[in-house]
Amino acid sequence: MDETTTIIINAHLHIPLAEIEFRFSSSSGPGGQHVNKTATKATLLFDVAHSPSLTEEQRATILEKLANRIDGDGVLHIQAQTARSQFQNRELALARFQTLLAQALQPTKPRKKTRPSRTAVEKRLTQKRKQSERKRERRGDW
Numbered sequence: 155m156d157e158t159t160t161i162i163i164n165a166h167l168h169i170p171l172a173e174i175e176f177r178f179s180s181s182s183g184p185g186g187q188h189v190n191k192t193a194t195k196a197t198l199l200f201d202v203a204h205s206p207s208l209t210e211e212q213r214a215t216i217l218e219k220l221a222n223r224i225d226g227d228g229v230l231h232i233q234a235q236t237a238r239s240q241f242q243n244r245e246l247a248l249a250r251f252q253t254l255l256a257q258a259l260q261p262t263k264p265r266k267k268t269r270p271s272r273t274a275v276e277k278r279l280t281q282k283r284k285q286s287e288r289k290r291e292r293r294g295d296w
Contacts, residue, residue, distance in 0.1 A: 194243055196240060198247040203217070203228025232254065234250065
């Protein structure tokens with residue numbers, strides 16, 4: 155596949171640019187007249203729920219891990235508005251999209267169960283005894 159028509163997420167996933175939609179609007183913040191008359195803010199939209207590039211496993215993982223960025227229809231929204239040009243904001247949104255999906259699709263390490271050492275448990279219990287002793291001594295009749 156051509157690098158100009160696809161976005162490489164990892165070794166197993168390539169997403170064609172045809173599946174990505176952009177919307178442009180005016181940016182917020184300072185900038186004077188330039189901000190008021192140009193639509194430089196780029197919003198990248200990617201339909202995770204209906205993308206043919208994703209396997210069911212990948213789709214479920216992305217929907218779970220990026221739930222706060224996905225709307226009710228299963229569309230991922232990424233905004234970029236830091237640059238003054240529409241083209242730069244579009245490139246920033248694509249780079250952010252690429253890293254977000256790559257991070258979401260990395261397998262999570264299973265947690266290894268650990269136990270505190272015997273000395274750590276004893277130290278905690280002795281500190282608790284000392285604290286309760288201190289409080290008991292404060293309780294006397296005045």
